[in-house]
Amino acid sequence: SFIGPRPWVTEYAKYFTKNQMHRLDVLPGITGYAQACGRNGLNIFEKIDADIYYASHLTLFMDIKVLYLTFVTVFSRKGYTNNKQGIYNEIDALKQQHDKKKNNAKPKAKFNKKK
16 A cells, blocks of 8 residues: 555554553554654654554545655654654553553452462
8 A cells, every 4th residue: 555554563553552542443554644744753652643544534635644744744754753753752652551551441340368
């Protein structure tokens, strides 16, 4: 696919929330709404939200909009970085989200056995 969420590091998905998993409902593409809206100028959660928005608004008009915005973003160099550390920072942010959600889960009831 030419337009769709950019493929990501596989490790990202294991930290997605149920809602964030909808990002995977569409085929990945060379460019996507998150890239068109700011590339690496967006944090990981803004990128995911943009991709979810795209996945829930699939139309020819949306694809044309993404293509247009991509050209504008690329030629303006908006949000451009070439930094591997950014990937590690994004994975850490997703892990923190995952751990926070896991720690906020209701604890299972503990039963004390009386002898």
